[in-house]
Amino acid sequence: MTAVGRVGGSPANGPASQQDMRRRNLAVVLGTVAAHSPLSRADVAGRTGLTRAAVSSLVDELIARGTLTEAATAPAGRVGRPGRALVVSDRGPASLGLEIGVGHLAACVADLRGEPRVWRRVERANAGRPPAEVLAEAAALAAEAEAEAAVHGLSVMGRVLAVPGVVPNEPRGLVEHAPNLGWHAVRPADHWPDRDTVPDLENEANLGALAELWREEHTGVTFVHVSAEAGIGAALVVGGQLFRGTRGFAGELGHVTVHPEGRPCACGARGCLEQYAGVAAVLREAGLDGTGDAVVLLAERATAGDPATLGALEGAGQAMGLALASAVNLIDPDGLVLGGAYAELAAWLLPAIRTELAARVTVRPWEPEAVRASLLGRRGPVLGAALLTVRRLLADPTRLPAG
Amino acid sequence: MTAVGRVGGSPANGPASQQDMRRRNLAVVLGTVAAHSPLSRADVAGRTGLTRAAVSSLVDELIARGTLTEAATAPAGRVGRPGRALVVSDRGPASLGLEIGVGHLAACVADLRGEPRVWRRVERANAGRPPAEVLAEAAALAAEAEAEAAVHGLSVMGRVLAVPGVVPNEPRGLVEHAPNLGWHAVRPADHWPDRDTVPDLENEANLGALAELWREEHTGVTFVHVSAEAGIGAALVVGGQLFRGTRGFAGELGHVTVHPEGRPCACGARGCLEQYAGVAAVLREAGLDGTGDAVVLLAERATAGDPATLGALEGAGQAMGLALASAVNLIDPDGLVLGGAYAELAAWLLPAIRTELAARVTVRPWEPEAVRASLLGRRGPVLGAALLTVRRLLADPTRLPAG
DNA sequence: GGCTGTTTGTAATGGCGACTTACAAACTAG
DNA sequence: CTAGTTTGTAAGTCGCCATTACAAACAGCC
Numbered sequence: 001m002t003a004v005g006r007v008g009g010s011p012a013n014g015p016a017s018q019q020d021m022r023r024r025n026l027a028v029v030l031g032t033v034a035a036h037s038p039l040s041r042a043d044v045a046g047r048t049g050l051t052r053a054a055v056s057s058l059v060d061e062l063i064a065r066g067t068l069t070e071a072a073t074a075p076a077g078r079v080g081r082p083g084r085a086l087v088v089s090d091r092g093p094a095s096l097g098l099e100i101g102v103g104h105l106a107a108c109v110a111d112l113r114g115e116p117r118v119w120r121r122v123e124r125a126n127a128g129r130p131p132a133e134v135l136a137e138a139a140a141l142a143a144e145a146e147a148e149a150a151v152h153g154l155s156v157m158g159r160v161l162a163v164p165g166v167v168p169n170e171p172r173g174l175v176e177h178a179p180n181l182g183w184h185a186v187r188p189a190d191h192w193p194d195r196d197t198v199p200d201l202e203n204e205a206n207l208g209a210l211a212e213l214w215r216e217e218h219t220g221v222t223f224v225h226v227s228a229e230a231g232i233g234a235a236l237v238v239g240g241q242l243f244r245g246t247r248g249f250a251g252e253l254g255h256v257t258v259h260p261e262g263r264p265c266a267c268g269a270r271g272c273l274e275q276y277a278g279v280a281a282v283l284r285e286a287g288l289d290g291t292g293d294a295v296v297l298l299a300e301r302a303t304a305g306d307p308a309t310l311g312a313l314e315g316a317g318q319a320m321g322l323a324l325a326s327a328v329n330l331i332d333p334d335g336l337v338l339g340g341a342y343a344e345l346a347a348w349l350l351p352a353i354r355t356e357l358a359a360r361v362t363v364r365p366w367e368p369e370a371v372r373a374s375l376l377g378r379r380g381p382v383l384g385a386a387l388l389t390v391r392r393l394l395a396d397p398t399r400l401p402a403g
Numbered sequence: 404m405t406a407v408g409r410v411g412g413s414p415a416n417g418p419a420s421q422q423d424m425r426r427r428n429l430a431v432v433l434g435t436v437a438a439h440s441p442l443s444r445a446d447v448a449g450r451t452g453l454t455r456a457a458v459s460s461l462v463d464e465l466i467a468r469g470t471l472t473e474a475a476t477a478p479a480g481r482v483g484r485p486g487r488a489l490v491v492s493d494r495g496p497a498s499l500g501l502e503i504g505v506g507h508l509a510a511c512v513a514d515l516r517g518e519p520r521v522w523r524r525v526e527r528a529n530a531g532r533p534p535a536e537v538l539a540e541a542a543a544l545a546a547e548a549e550a551e552a553a554v555h556g557l558s559v560m561g562r563v564l565a566v567p568g569v570v571p572n573e574p575r576g577l578v579e580h581a582p583n584l585g586w587h588a589v590r591p592a593d594h595w596p597d598r599d600t601v602p603d604l605e606n607e608a609n610l611g612a613l614a615e616l617w618r619e620e621h622t623g624v625t626f627v628h629v630s631a632e633a634g635i636g637a638a639l640v641v642g643g644q645l646f647r648g649t650r651g652f653a654g655e656l657g658h659v660t661v662h663p664e665g666r667p668c669a670c671g672a673r674g675c676l677e678q679y680a681g682v683a684a685v686l687r688e689a690g691l692d693g694t695g696d697a698v699v700l701l702a703e704r705a706t707a708g709d710p711a712t713l714g715a716l717e718g719a720g721q722a723m724g725l726a727l728a729s730a731v732n733l734i735d736p737d738g739l740v741l742g743g744a745y746a747e748l749a750a751w752l753l754p755a756i757r758t759e760l761a762a763r764v765t766v767r768p769w770e771p772e773a774v775r776a777s778l779l780g781r782r783g784p785v786l787g788a789a790l791l792t793v794r795r796l797l798a799d800p801t802r803l804p805a806g
Numbered sequence: 807g808g809c810t811g812t813t814t815g816t817a818a819t820g821g822c823g824a825c826t827t828a829c830a831a832a833c834t835a836g
Numbered sequence: 837c838t839a840g841t842t843t844g845t846a847a848g849t850c851g852c853c854a855t856t857a858c859a860a861a862c863a864g865c866c
Contacts, residue, residue, distance in 0.1 A: 013434075015453050016419075016427040018822050018853070024419040025824085031416075042843055050418050054824050056844060080842025081832040222649050234733070238641065245735025246625050249767040252732040257763060260662065260725055267765040269728075322663055325672075326729050329655040330637070332648025360660060362670040364652040421824070421851050428853085445814055457853050459815060483813025484861040 022058075025050065026397045029058045030067055033086050034113065034394060038071055040083020059086065065400040066092035067112055067393070088113045093393060093400055094154035097207075097386030098142055098199055099162040102127050102180045102229060103293070105138050106379075107145040110386035111154055112393065114214065118148045128182045132191040139193050146197075157400065158389030159199035161188060162207045162381040164229050169248040173201055180229055200388075205251070206242055207384030208339045209235030211376055213242075214387050222333045224324070225374070226253060227340030232274050232320075236331065254278065256323040276319035279341060285312035295341040302348050313348040320349065321356025324371075328361050339374035346373035422801075428453065429800045432461045433470055436489050437516070437797060441474055443486020462489060468803040469495035470515055470796070491516045496796060496803055497557035500610075500788030501545055501602055502565040505530050505583045505632060506696070508541050509782075510548040513789035514557055515796065517617065521551045531585045535594040542596050549600075560803065561792030562602035564591060565610045565784040567632050572651040576604055583632055603791075608654070609645055610787030611742045612638030615777055617790050625736045627727070628777070629656060630743030635677050639734065657681065659726040679722035682744060688715035698744040705751050716751040723752065724759025727774075731764050742777035749776035 032044050041059055045052045062068040071085040090111045099106040103125060109118040120141050126134050138161070146156050165178025175186045189198045209225030225235040232254030236243040244250055254274035255267055262271030275281055279294050286309040288297060301309035324336055338346045354368040374380060393399060435450050436442050444462055448455045465471040474488040493514045502509040506528060512521040523544050529537050541564070549559050568581025578589045592601045612628030628638040635657030639646040647653055657677035658670055665674030678684055682697050689712040691700060704712035727739055741749045757771040777783060796802055 013431065015431045015451050015853095016424040018421075018424070018824095021419040021421070021424055022823065028416065028418045040843075048418050051825055052844065053826085053846085057823080077834090078842085079834045079840080081844080083843060236733070238646065243641065246737045247735055247767060250733065250735040252735075252766055255732045255763075255766055256729040257661075257725055258663065269763040269765055322660055323729075326659040326726075327733055329658045330639070330653065330730055330733060332650055332653040332655075334649045360658075360672045362672055363655055363658055364650060418824090421853095425852065443814075454854055455815065456817085456855085460852085480863090481813080482811080482863045484815080486814060 023396055023398050025054070026058055026062060027395050029055060030062055030088070030394055030397055033068060034088050037087045038085035040085060042083050044086070062397060064402055065397055067397050067400065090115070091153035092155065093157045094149055095386050095389030095393070096142060096146060096156045096159040096199070097162065097382045097384070097388070098138055098159065099204060099382040099385060100126060100134060100138055100181070101164060101204070105141050106382045107141045108382045108386045109145050109149040109154060109156060110383070110390055112390060114387055114390055116383060116386065117152055117154060118145050120145045126181055131183055131186045135188050135191040136193060139197070142197065157393060159197060160207070160385040160388045161199035161201055162204040162385045163201060164204050167201050167203050167248060169244060175201065179231070202385065202388070203233070204381035205233040205340065206235045206244070207388065208374070208376070208380035209237050209337070209384070210242055211380040211384035211387060212337055212339065212374055213237050213240065214391065215376065222331070223335045223337055224327055224331065224333050225337045225339050226320070226324070226342060228279055228342055229340060232278055234327070253323055253327065256326060258319050258322045273319055273323045277316035282312045282316045285315060295344055299344055302345070310348065313345060314352045317349040317352025318356055321353040322360065324353065325357050325360035328357065328366065332364065335370040335372065337372060337374050339376070339380055340378070343374040343377050426799055426801050428457070429461055429465060430798050432458060433465055433491070433797055433800055436471060437491050440490045441488035443488060445486050447489070465800060467805055468800055470800050470803065493518070494556035495558065496560045497552055498789050498792030498796070499545060499549060499559045499562040499602070500565065500785045500790070501541055501562065502607060502785040502788060503529060503537060503541055503584070504567060504607070508544050509785045510544045511785045511789045512548050512552040512557060512559060513786070513793055515793060517790055517793055519786060519789065520555055520557060521548050523548045529584055534586055534589045538591050538594040539596060542600070545600065560796060562600060563610070563788040563791045564602035564604055565607040565788045566604060567607050570604050570606050570651060572647060572649070578604065582634070605788065605791070606636070607784035608636040608743065609638045609647070610791065611777070611779070611783035612640050612740070612787070613645055614779055614783040614787035614790060615740055615742060616640050616643065617794065618779065625734070626738045626740055627730055627734065627736050628740045628742050629723070629727070629745060631682055631745055632743060635681055637730070656726055656730065659729060661722050661725045676722055676726040680719035685715045685719050688718060698747055702747055705748070713751065716748060717755045720752040720755025721759055724756040725763065727756065728760050728763035731760065731769065735767065738773040738775065740775060740777050742779070742783055743781070746777040746780050
């Protein structure tokens with residue numbers, strides 16, 4: 001398990017120092033303001049249990065680091081001296097999210113409040129192109145986005161790139177395999193034009209799940225986020241943290257067995273979910289071919305009431321329900337979220353998924369509403385990529401320069 | 404996710420105080436000695452990064468709390484003043500593990516080193532007996548064990564009871580359902596004779612997994628621990644911590660689907676693993692009936708080479724391999740451990756399990772040796788129950804009285 | 807044996823960070 | 837305008853670890 005979702009403070013073991021204490025309390029104050037702003041120093045003290053004096057000192061440092069600002073508002077009305085409103089700064093430190101998809105490049109700059117301030121998206125057929133070329137374009141897009149952000153007074157402190165492929169825990173910075181792009185063992189750092197802006201790497205499904213997690217403040221939440229582009233991936237969020245597995249391969253829902261003696265899969269096994277609920281399988285079942293945007297095509301056909309398409313989607317939903325039931329029995333999550341391409345097809349997938357889950361998850365309370373579609377849709381991964389750095393900065397404000 | 408496996412220091416959020424720092428450093432020093440004893444104060448300083456002066460102060464307090472002792476040895480030989488050897492005390496604070504099984508009661512007192520010092524086990528047919536009666540006997544056994552421990556100078560600081568049933572996260576202290584005992588909604592505290600010795604509750608499979616985890620010091624390890632008494636349960640250890648799921652129902656491996664349209668299960672679904680690899684199913688397949696100790700019977704027949712038994716076990720192994728492949732694809736653990744009854748049948752189950760895993764886990768490196776049998780066998784749960792308190796004390800020595 | 811060099815454990819001092827106490831500032835209520 | 841309330845900050849205290857200094861306890865060497 002690696003620490004992508006674990007954006008929090010100090011390392012697991014090793015002694016604690018006074019600096020660790022300070023770091024943690026800075027994060028506590030900043031996090032409290034981020035979650036409940038506007039708040040006065042006294043409010044923060046009341047909520048956290050720190051004393052007003054300590055909060056004052058911590059807030060001074062947070063302001064000096066550019067993370068907090070005193071709002072000029074006068075929201076009085078109660079008796080006593082009115083507090084000065086603190087808000088998370090919408091200028092200064094910011095973060096960049098990038099995405100390389102099969103059909104597009106995207107960039108997003110978010111401020112410390114988590115608000116996206118700059119969006120960039122260009123359509124590009126990236127499949128099969130030389131990685132160096134794609135990465136150069138991504139870097140150019142990133143530079144553009146950062147330049148626009150600078151106009152708003154935002155300076156990017158961290159960069160994360162979302163890729164539709166396997167990103168192992170070790171070694172870091174490697175895309176081991178991205179089948180839809182045709183990438184094998186690509187190190188983006190080797191092709192990046194500027195040493196100083198090389199992004200961190202993360203799987204797009206994982207980032208989509210994190211975006212969903214952070215959409216509203218759910219702490220301690222556990223859910224499974226299913227998404228698909230060509231394969232089917234699931235991201236596991238456990239206790240509010242992304243769970244990547246020992247090697248970074250957790251969440252391979254697409255290769256969970258749904259029919260032990262079923263169709264052979266490209267992975268070498270038989271009866272994998274991907275063969276029944278993957279986009280390619282659904283297209284085949286619906287009698288369509290894969291030119292253009294397959295998901296849009298399926299949604300159109302289904303809306304039009306095409307029986308073959310509706311049947312194919314129902315079959316896919318059944319298979320997914322079967323695999324998800326096993327996941328629920330193993331993991332006992334709060335809920336399941338359909339993201340990525342499936343979010344747009346959720347209307348036709350959900351009934352069968354819910355039926356199957358109801359039939360197969362029996363030893364615990366389970367409500368059909370616990371399965372829902374993501375509200376972020378295709379923007380999830382970029383947004384998650386941007387928010388990852390934001391969360392890291394909120395969790396450790398000492399990463400920011402003091403002056 | 405609740406904090407049974409999470410024995411470590413400070414809460415997830417909230418401000419840090421100097422006492423937290425002290426608590427943590429006490430745990431760091433104690434943990435270092437526990438892992439590498441004997442160690443001098445200077446050794447501890449070298450390993451932890453704390454200064455010798457700080458270690459001295461911390462060690463003084465740990466000695467005052469009865470957790471550390473200065474060994475009288477003189478292991479010199481190197482130049483310079485010899486250090487005084489520190490070891491974890493084998494007297495003083497200790498912990499009690501209890502187990503209520505279908506056919507027995509067990510108790511174990513362990514010292515702070517994790518060494519079991521007192522064992523008690525009595526055979527009892529507990530199925531169907533009134534819970535109050537069983538609990539009274541368990542309490543008596545506990546009192547006996549504590550009395551014997553007192554002779555060794557051990558005083559029990561915490562008690563944990565292992566039960567073969569579902570123990571929800573909320574409300575705590577409740578056995579919601581223990582089918583093999585015939586228990587429903589039993590609160591052991593209501594029947595315990597002495598208010599002061601009421602034990603904490605935990606599922607026996609979870610405790611077996613924790614015992615396996617702590618057998619040797621694996622920190623950060625992630626594995627799935629499969630065990631069976633009548634049903635099939637799996638305990639998930641994630642990053643060195645027990646994962647119980649949102650409601651405490653994680654690890655229901657027995658109800659993972661292995662044949663979508665297969666045999667109906669008591670849970671209401673079809674084709675659950677339990678119907679193919681549960682002890683009852685194996686007995687039926689082997690043409691045996693369930694009088695006496697089913698596991699011993701199966702092992703005898705298999706050793707004797709009975710073809711029906713061997714076939715039944717192979718079939719069970721196949722089904723388990725199928726379900727475990729899905730678990731591996733979802734969770735990406737370091738390894739799988741067969742515990743409980745399955746540990747004694749591992750010789751006949753493992754080949755089929757490994758074959759099936761090799762065929763179905765293909766998208767990541769996976770070695771057959773990553774599946775192994777538990778070395779603790781049936782003593783795992785009691786030992787885990789005792790060690791749980793030990794780990795809690797090691798993680799927070801301030802729980803112990805100072806004088 | 808006596809001297810030197812090395813390592814250990816502890817005492818004294820300092821720095822850092824949160825807590826306590828005290829107080830001026832800024833508002834509402836009357 | 838006064839009394840009461842709440843806020844933010846300054847001064848002092850306390851707890852804890854780091855630094856420095858030093859006595860104690862050994863091996864090696866003469």
